[in-house]
Amino acid sequence: MWSECLAHPRHLLDDVFHLLPPNPPQYREVIAEYSKEIYVLMKRLLSLISQGLGLEQNCLETKLGKTPTFRAQGNYYPPCPDPELTLGLNVHTDISALTIVRQSEGVTGLQVLQNGNWVPVEPIPDAFVINIGDQIQVLSNGRFRSVHHRAVTNRTRKRVSLATFYGPSKDTIIGPIRDLIDEQHPPLLRFVSLDLGEKRQRKVKIRFHHCGSFEGNPKSTYLDGKVQVVEYYDIEELCYWDLLLMVHQLKHGLNNVKCLYFLEPGKSLEDGLKLLFDDNSVLEFSNCLKSVDEISIYVDHIGDENDKFTNIPLPKALFESIDESSNKHGKEITMDDIEDDLDMHDMNFSSDEGNDELVSAREQVTKYVKDLVRLNIDDVDGSFSSQTRGTKDHSVEPSRTHHMTDDEHDSDYIDSDDPGSYITTNDDLDADDARRVQSRRLSYNPSISNQGFFVGQIFRDASQFRTALNDHSLEKRFSYKYKKNDASRVRAYCAANGCQWEILASIHGNDNSFWIKTYISEHSCLPIIHNKRVTSNVIASKFKDEISRMPYMKATHIRALVRQKLGVMVNISKVRRAKLQVIKSIQEKYIEEFKILREYCDELCETNPGQDDTDNWKWFLELLMNDLDIVDGTGLTIISDMQKNDYGPRILAKLEKSRVLASKWEVDWNGGIYHEVFYVNTVDNIRESYTVCLRNSTCTCQGWDISGVPCPHAFSAVIYEGGDPKDYLDDCYRRDNYLKAYKHMLHPVKGPMFWPKNNTELIVPPIRKKKLGRPQKERMREELEGPKKSKLFRVGRIMKCSICRLEGGKT
Ligand SMILES: O=C(O)CCC(=O)C(=O)O
Ligand SMILES: [Fe+2]
Numbered sequence: 001m002w003s004e005c006l007a008h009p010r011h012l013l014d015d016v017f018h019l020l021p022p023n024p025p026q027y028r029e030v031i032a033e034y035s036k037e038i039y040v041l042m043k044r045l046l047s048l049i050s051q052g053l054g055l056e057q058n059c060l061e062t063k064l065g066k067t068p069t070f071r072a073q074g075n076y077y078p079p080c081p082d083p084e085l086t087l088g089l090n091v092h093t094d095i096s097a098l099t100i101v102r103q104s105e106g107v108t109g110l111q112v113l114q115n116g117n118w119v120p121v122e123p124i125p126d127a128f129v130i131n132i133g134d135q136i137q138v139l140s141n142g143r144f145r146s147v148h149h150r151a152v153t154n155r156t157r158k159r160v161s162l163a164t165f166y167g168p169s170k171d172t173i174i175g176p177i178r179d180l181i182d183e184q185h186p187p188l189l190r191f192v193s194l195d196l197g198e199k200r201q202r203k204v205k206i207r208f209h210h211c212g213s214f215e216g217n218p219k220s221t222y223l224d225g226k227v228q229v230v231e232y233y234d235i236e237e238l239c240y241w242d243l244l245l246m247v248h249q250l251k252h253g254l255n256n257v258k259c260l261y262f263l264e265p266g267k268s269l270e271d272g273l274k275l276l277f278d279d280n281s282v283l284e285f286s287n288c289l290k291s292v293d294e295i296s297i298y299v300d301h302i303g304d305e306n307d308k309f310t311n312i313p314l315p316k317a318l319f320e321s322i323d324e325s326s327n328k329h330g331k332e333i334t335m336d337d338i339e340d341d342l343d344m345h346d347m348n349f350s351s352d353e354g355n356d357e358l359v360s361a362r363e364q365v366t367k368y369v370k371d372l373v374r375l376n377i378d379d380v381d382g383s384f385s386s387q388t389r390g391t392k393d394h395s396v397e398p399s400r401t402h403h404m405t406d407d408e409h410d411s412d413y414i415d416s417d418d419p420g421s422y423i424t425t426n427d428d429l430d431a432d433d434a435r436r437v438q439s440r441r442l443s444y445n446p447s448i449s450n451q452g453f454f455v456g457q458i459f460r461d462a463s464q465f466r467t468a469l470n471d472h473s474l475e476k477r478f479s480y481k482y483k484k485n486d487a488s489r490v491r492a493y494c495a496a497n498g499c500q501w502e503i504l505a506s507i508h509g510n511d512n513s514f515w516i517k518t519y520i521s522e523h524s525c526l527p528i529i530h531n532k533r534v535t536s537n538v539i540a541s542k543f544k545d546e547i548s549r550m551p552y553m554k555a556t557h558i559r560a561l562v563r564q565k566l567g568v569m570v571n572i573s574k575v576r577r578a579k580l581q582v583i584k585s586i587q588e589k590y591i592e593e594f595k596i597l598r599e600y601c602d603e604l605c606e607t608n609p610g611q612d613d614t615d616n617w618k619w620f621l622e623l624l625m626n627d628l629d630i631v632d633g634t635g636l637t638i639i640s641d642m643q644k645n646d647y648g649p650r651i652l653a654k655l656e657k658s659r660v661l662a663s664k665w666e667v668d669w670n671g672g673i674y675h676e677v678f679y680v681n682t683v684d685n686i687r688e689s690y691t692v693c694l695r696n697s698t699c700t701c702q703g704w705d706i707s708g709v710p711c712p713h714a715f716s717a718v719i720y721e722g723g724d725p726k727d728y729l730d731d732c733y734r735r736d737n738y739l740k741a742y743k744h745m746l747h748p749v750k751g752p753m754f755w756p757k758n759n760t761e762l763i764v765p766p767i768r769k770k771k772l773g774r775p776q777k778e779r780m781r782e783e784l785e786g787p788k789k790s791k792l793f794r795v796g797r798i799m800k801c802s803i804c805r806l807e808g809g810k811t
Helices: 014-019 027-052 059-063 134-139 240-248 279-288 315-325 335-352 356-375 377-381 391-395 431-436 462-476 536-542 544-549 555-566 572-595 597-607 614-628 649-662 703-707 712-720 735-741
Strands: 004-009 069-077 089-092 098-103 110-114 117-120 129-132 149-151 159-167 204-210 213-215 221-223 226-232 257-263 273-276 294-301 480-485 489-494 502-507 514-520 666-669 674-681 686-693
Touching (some): 027 059, 027 069, 027 098, 027 159, 059 134, 204 240, 213 294, 257 315, 462 480, 462 489, 462 502, 462 514, 536 555, 536 572, 544 555, 555 572, 666 712, 674 712, 686 712
Parallel strands (some): 204 294
Antiparallel strands (some): 004 069, 069 159, 098 129, 110 117, 204 226, 257 273, 480 489, 489 502, 502 514, 666 674, 674 686
């Protein structure tokens, strides 16, 4: 579209005033003042429209909700060299309830659709254009229609318009107003909410009662407490951890917190207090918030040292265990943290002195990570995670990883973020509720990358764990060694001196499954750039797709890919071995696939019977022979009614191309079935020649053999013989054959397991001929060109001995 726009959503609210652009001077003030006035006008218009519809004067305003969406949008349409080719704004209706447009004077651009015609809306000085938007169309049950409009451009003049939109609150349900529905006016539109399922946007208030103490048994009052209200949007996603974080931010934090309770709405303390101690209880809590917008949580503090629960962990304990194991002490990772990490790496560059490549590689990685972090902190953990090793594994998913008790292990949970599927044991949970539950027992899923490890993670068996460990070490760029490595236990540690990273997984229960039992996730070493674990096998498996797609890719390219993706340097022979391995496996696959061609063919015939026309022809010819009293048919020719010109246009165009190119070729008949087709270049005195065999439809250029369309040489030979080149087109191009080929429906074929076994002659893939000697890399030089100058001549330069510095070369 030929326009630019600048929009301010909700600019009316004072708290966003400071977010408006400070320039041009007074812009903020003017736009804020303008918006306030327009808001008043909007309300007035809504009131007038309400009255016009025979409704209470505040009806529409009320229906649109308490916090209407209000948005100002400046449209700028620069002069357009060819207004015929584009529009300033495409045809649309406004999704708002009302739009007020102020147009710049002197240029017409806005057009409205009226009875199928585009009618220009001329700007009138000091007048606004009012558009009815979709919401009023719905509310008025179609009495008012939202207007279709567009903006056209002007060849020489620029145009500016300022549109202000008034829309419903996000949480409002919009539908035809009841008073406007009757027998003559059935509801024209469904009830819809702008919220469109974004339940999470609903704001709820959590009233925290803290610093007080419960009295009574059962608890009936909360004495000397303080109240702090927290507004929360993501109620569907709320988990126990979030609540702990909120409590952590209250005055005394989590220090002496024994436990949390919530009060069931509508109940008293005596009978409505419910313990909040895990995600399931939080689920119950947030279910209550479906019907109310506000709920109370009571913080129960520890009175004396003995006053502790024995059966549930203290919130503080959970919080600390998470804190300790997360490298940034439970804090969100910030750009500064990452920069610090990176700078620390920069400092260590001194050890790389003299290794320019390594230094530049490290610098590149550093820069890359910094850029990445700026864009999206999450990505850092992906391809260049080594710099921030361990940062994400723990800090964002603490509730999953660190406070799983044994009881929890016995129940399965669903986590919305996890693509793997987990079964909920609570059958009452509907899908939505299940989505929210945060804790989970996690089976390792090999198809998810960057999963990280955590205590309690389950692997199918030891071998899956070892593979995961290897992948993890490649991702995080460290090398590891085994302390124990057998069928029941695998203990590995970081190979770098002094680094404490360690993991232990062992067999659990009766099956072969492996569970992580101990995990120290922090590294104190630097990411490595040479990793022995990146073997040719690893390269082959990680880059199989790339190599299969581009088998001619050079080893150096693959090496660059390895460096880019795995961040390690490998030597070229390793890469060559990997490449060979992949190519060999592709060839083996070929052999296997060719082997089953016969079986595939049999299966095709079985699932698609009667599609071979031989039988039909046989039947027809037998009848014919009987009718004509022919004994064996010798000496008879059957002429079919094949239409010569019955070829598709694409094939005829190819033939035409051959005709054009055929003109330069001359033909000699050698007396047999061959024609020699030649061309003499008199300038260079070169004779180029091909042999065409019309009977076998071949030419030594191989073009005819491959395509079935006579090549220019064949074309010349046909003309020489007085024939029609069309007669030499392959039969497969004939329209009737084409139609025959697609006449039948192709029935689906069963899987290879069900194909009939066929042990007759094996079909083998075509042998790829390798040319003798080294592949020629250089162009053949013309006689007069002389030899190639391979070295720069140092003519005129006086050579000096490198030892004694005397002129005249080595002395
Ligand atoms: O530029 C105009 O006059 C039309 C603006 C408009 O329709 C819009 O912003 O939705
Ligand atoms: Fe519009």
